[in-house]
Amino acid sequence: MSTNALRPARELLLKEYRGVLSTHSKSMPGFPFGSVVPYCLDAEGHPLILISRIAQHTHNLLKDPKCSLLVGEREAEDVQAVGRLTLMAEARKLTDEAAIDAAAARYYRYFPESANYHKAHDFDFWVLQPVRHRYIGGFGAIHWLDQVTLANPFAGKAEASMIEHMNSDHANAIAHYVELSGLPRSAPAEMVGIDSEGMHLRIGQGVYWLAFPEPCNTPTQVREALVLLARADQWPVAVNVEG
Known part of the structure; x- marks a missing residue:
């Protein structure tokens, strides 16, 4: 297993x-069934999805939870020359109310339009x-990798x-992050999200992740990174720390 491939x-x-x-x-039976799903990562760093109870992939998972998620770089001109990841997993439907509430709070930040859609249909969160x-x-x-998340x-x-x-008091800083990183305006x-390695921004219907200059393990380190980026005149190169 190559540790050099963990970070990318x-x-x-x-x-x-x-x-x-x-x-x-x-x-x-015997045939794989592919479908497109949006996802965000939960507290453990695992893909969190919201799927309808009447969808074909839901019926499939209820019978056999073994599945895979294929993720590739968006808008790649040559899909074979860029990164892609196949995550083989066991799908688990969330049934605990506290876990569902936490999943909803997180998922709806990333995909706010799903909140009303969820209320009108029978949907469940799966990890x-x-x-x-x-x-x-x-x-x-x-590379074959066992522990990525x-x-x-x-x-x-x-x-x-x-x-x-940040959204209430520092909209100008967020706009500066967008300008520095060349994201769509x-x-x-x-x-919509902060993890130890970066932040997620939602622009229109798109979600984008920006890496911090180096990993942040405390809220204080996050604040320092955000202040640094707000004052930067170019986006710093992230330090490659494996984990």
Whole structure:
């Protein structure tokens, strides 16, 4: 297993927010069934999805929870020359009310339009618990990886508080992050997530992840990183710390 591939594999999972979920077909035994799903990462760093009870992939998962999620770099001109990650997992439906509430709070920040949709339909939150990963970083860069994900040390009240503060009091700083990093400026950006390695911004219907210059393990370190970026005249190169 190559440790050099851990960081880019995890960053790909963070940077993207949709992938192809492949399940074992219930109606066509022996055939894989692929469907597109949006996702964000939960407190443990595992993909969190919201799927309808009447959807085919839900019926498939109820019969066999083994699945995979294929994630590739968006808008790539040559899909075989860029990174892609296949996450093999066991899907687990959330049934505990506290876990569902935490999942909803997180998921609806990333995909606010899903809140009303969820109320009008029978949807459930599922977590994809990774078993193994296959990461391809381009031609010839092929790796099997067992442990890619990292738990989010801020998930919950700490993260929600930091996000609310930034969106309420520092919209100019967020706009500066967008300008520095070259993200689209088609709509005002809103911060929706913070993890130890970076932050997620929502711009229109798109979600984008920006890496911190170096990992942050405390809210104080996050604040220092955000202040540094607000004053920077170019986006710093992230320090490659494996984990």
